[in-house]
Amino acid sequence: MDRTARLTLAVERQGGRCLWCGRLFGPLIPPTTDHLVPRLKGGPSIVANEAAACRRCNADRGHTGPVDWLAQSRRRHGWAPQATLLATLLNALDIELENVGGHRRARRYLSSQLRRCRSSH
Ligand SMILES: [Zn+2]
Secondary structure (H helix, E strand, O other), rough: HHHHHHHHHHHHHHEOOOOOOEOOOOOOOEEEEOOOOHHHOOOOOOHHHEEEEEEEHHHOOOOOOOHHHHHHHHHOOOOOOOHHHHHHHHHHHHHHHHHHOHHHHHHHHHHHHHHHHHHHH
């Protein structure tokens, strides 16, 4: 599956909205590929690790962890991030990485994010 097909899938999975600010994608708000586990932290370019984000959110987030960024988005900007969806995606990614094997660095990073995710509820 190429990059465009994966992005389309991510958009559909998120109900056509940015994962972080909840805005609907359209001609003025095009979706971009964001990585749940940042590539810098060893996150792979696979469907399970990719999310659709608007340009603004993608750029503002930088290499911030997904759970931390969700909390910041909510606090600082009063956005309406898709928290339940993020938890679902992170858990699915955890299972996927376990099945694929390897990706030790990404998995360690993801575990710590998931712990924070659970403790914040
Ligand atoms: Zn956004």
